[in-house]
Amino acid sequence: MLGIVISRADRASVNIGEQLLALADWTVETDERRPDADGGGDVYRLEDVELREFETRHLELEAVDAVFDDPDLLVFASKHAGETGKLLTAHHTGNFGPAEYGGEDGSFARAAPNAHAAVVKALARHAPGDYDAGMECTHHGPTDIDTPSMFVEVGSAEPQWDDPDPARAVAKAILELRGVAADAPWENGARRHLVGFGGGHYVPRFERVVRETDWSIGHIGADWALEAMGEPDPDVLRAAFEASGAAYALLDDDRPELASTIESLGYRVVGETFARETTGVPLSTVEGVEDALGRIDEGIRLGDPAADHEGPLAVLDLPADLLEEVQGIDPDRARAAVRRRAVGFETVEGGTKLGGRVALSTKGARSSIVDEFAEILATKYESVERTDDAVVARERAFDPEKAATLGVPEGPAFGKLSAGQPVEVDGRTIDPDVVHVDREHRFPL
Structure with a gap:
């Protein structure tokens, strides 16, 4: 009353x-x-x-x-x-x-x-x-x-x-x-x-x-x-x-x-x-995430599945090299990929950057995160392949040493060749293909 x-x-x-x-x-x-x-x-x-x-x-x-x-x-x-x-x-x-x-x-x-x-x-x-x-x-x-x-x-x-x-x-x-x-x-x-x-x-x-x-x-x-x-x-x-x-x-x-x-x-x-982080999230889940990863006020964040999570959590590490690379390419999409799948996740640098550990409802969620990380890599590299133990990214990249060997001076000429444009050096035409190499980057899982 x-x-x-x-x-x-x-x-x-x-x-x-x-x-x-x-x-x-x-x-x-x-x-x-x-x-x-x-x-x-x-x-x-x-x-x-x-x-x-x-x-x-x-x-x-x-x-x-x-x-x-x-x-x-x-x-x-x-x-x-x-x-x-x-x-x-x-x-x-x-x-x-x-x-x-x-x-x-x-x-x-x-x-x-x-x-x-x-x-x-x-x-x-x-x-x-x-x-x-x-x-x-x-x-x-x-x-x-x-x-x-x-x-x-x-x-x-x-x-x-x-x-x-x-x-x-x-x-x-x-x-x-x-x-x-x-x-x-x-x-x-x-x-x-x-x-x-x-x-x-x-x-x-x-x-x-x-x-x-x-x-x-x-x-x-x-x-x-x-x-x-x-x-x-x-x-x-x-x-x-x-x-x-x-x-x-x-x-x-x-x-x-x-x-x-x-x-x-x-x-x-x-x-x-x-x-703010715990709004809409059961306090039992908040306690579980904090027990597993650390306190929210120390950089732990809650993901979308936290609102409906029940049961145990699997605490796993994200692939460190792959995480670093995708955050350099598209940090917002990388964070969103983790937030959509992790019940809780670690951040560093005042909450602005993803840390390495995640708390997941199932171990399969880690694989889904890695899949989206591979999609992020594909926006930078010519091809991306996922194997059992790594994500492999390949690119055709400009090689400054090859260009220098052919007498190309550093500066605008390097920029043109890197962008796929031919340049003239001492009356010779340098085709960009001859100063590019195929590179492979392996990101262990």
Whole structure:
């Protein structure tokens, strides 16, 4: 069940509440067990939604989830204030350092990473044309909420708070959370949740991950929040991971001490490449490839078969000389040949060049890679033949030594002969055939 918190002390919240009530056929019940100011009185319900109103500002509410009838997800419809223009935004609540605006020091409400990712995308779909939609880092209270929760907001000043159009957009985005799980499903002992560290308040890198991968973000400690925490505090960091349901951390910048502390707690620090490479790939397959070849953040990449792979992997070496040659001819096609057939593969030089090892579903996939490598060779050589133990490429090549023996000077004449054109030297015509030789290149398999 989705619980929606409206604060009468927040004019944007009241506006969003009015739009929510206008968008659906709600029933109204009376809760006489508690005062109207504390969520009692009129309670608005849909089959799977409960909306309650409070006099108190959102960030000052305590244990508000206990007021609702066993919610799975709690949304605070609220306002955003700042110098950010017309903005719809969503964020989780908590404090990496001292609690200056509600909640407890070093404490976090239970995040809703999967639902948060869904609402960020919904805000972008529904935002009026002159509004941006985005994410914020974790900030302010309340923190004593065990139910997964988040703030969804209209910003960033009074004209926007009173405008029905952005309020309606937020209301639509909130109602689209009906039936959306707060958390991503379990996979291989973990969820596709990340805790974010670093960057500015509006976290563009983490927003990019949410929009463009199938990973979601729980709590985010922006630069200012980490400065408020001071030295990496293991207790605070552990609380952020537990409240995010996460086993992975994504750092916006290089923070060796923070990364070391996180990993000492048993969590894994990954990069944005990890999130992109593993999108659509079962985490069990990711683990299998990394066990076989090494970590994605160290240059391992996932191929097209990874999305559907099940079972064991065969780790094999690609033919080194052949690999080097085809990468010199057409590196993009060579990489595509490997990506189409390998569950995982090694790269070097910052991920720009294929390495030598591949993880395959079957050993036959290596043969298919070699076949396409032979096709790449054929774009350069006159003939290419595959034998049991090698790929043999043959070419008719210009021989500079023969040309020099015939008195041909280096320079333009060499170029013409190499291109198959005759040249005149001391009144003699030198035919290109006499300065070409047949060469054979063997690439062992």
